[in-house]
């Protein structure tokens with residue numbers, strides 16, 4: 001539980017960084033003239049008004065309560081399921097909100113509109129992570145060479161990052177392709193706004209073999 005303005009400020013900073021936003025960028029979105037106001041809030045020098053907290057919650061796509069609980073509230077149980085058409089719209093909504101949280105203008109990847117034709121009918125696979133009936137994550141792969149799976153569309157709902165959902169999706173994918181005899185996984189990372197995925201894949205043992213292409217051999 002956060003009880004001081006310093007602790008609230010630290011939570012704001014932590015979530016801002018997870019969203020890949022600089023102090024300058026977030027200050028601009030909040031309508032501040034420069035970053036000094038936000039610096040003072042994040043370091044606990046200045047108080048933050050309820051109105052500004054509500055605005056921050058909207059911009060960072062979190063529930064306002066997280067500023068008071070800190071990032072200790074854990075995700076309840078979630079499960080991984082193979083993609084099914086009934087998940088389509090909520091999955092697209094989740095991906096758009098994940099892109100928005102990265103500071104990108106959300107756009108729909110055409111392959112997500114038709115997972116059946118673009119993945120399943122080609123012998124590849126796609127999964128979603130579910131919290132109850134809601135989609136909170138997704139991932140799929142495409143066979144780009146015999147025995148090589150290119151990972152696509154790993155996205156986690158913004159306020160549920162760093163709670164192991166990405167790991168669980170990747171474990172499911174890895175186990176599935178290993179059983180099919182694949183020898184390698186690879187990923188192409190987009191622009192610099194995807195910095196956290198680079199850290200994620202490096203933490204999972206992927207190595208950057210070409211600019212923005214990361215690979216990992218399967219045992």
Ligand SMILES: CC(C)(COP(=O)(O)OP(=O)(O)OC[C@H]1O[C@@H](n2cnc3c(N)ncnc32)[C@H](O)[C@@H]1OP(=O)(O)O)[C@@H](O)C(=O)NCCC(=O)NCCS
Nearest residue numbers: 154155156161162163164165166167194196197199200203
């Ligand atoms: C990248 C992403 C999928 C990771 O999913 P996640 O559920 O948050 O990841 P996990 O909780 O399983 O993290 C596993 C480990 O990866 C590393 N990691 C993940 N996010 C990180 C971050 N922002 N900074 C540093 N390390 C990070 C850590 O080692 C972490 O373990 P830890 O939390 O015990 O330290 C998620 O941040 C996301 O959806 N980002 C936006 C979309 C995106 O970039 N997709 C990839 C497109 S190529």
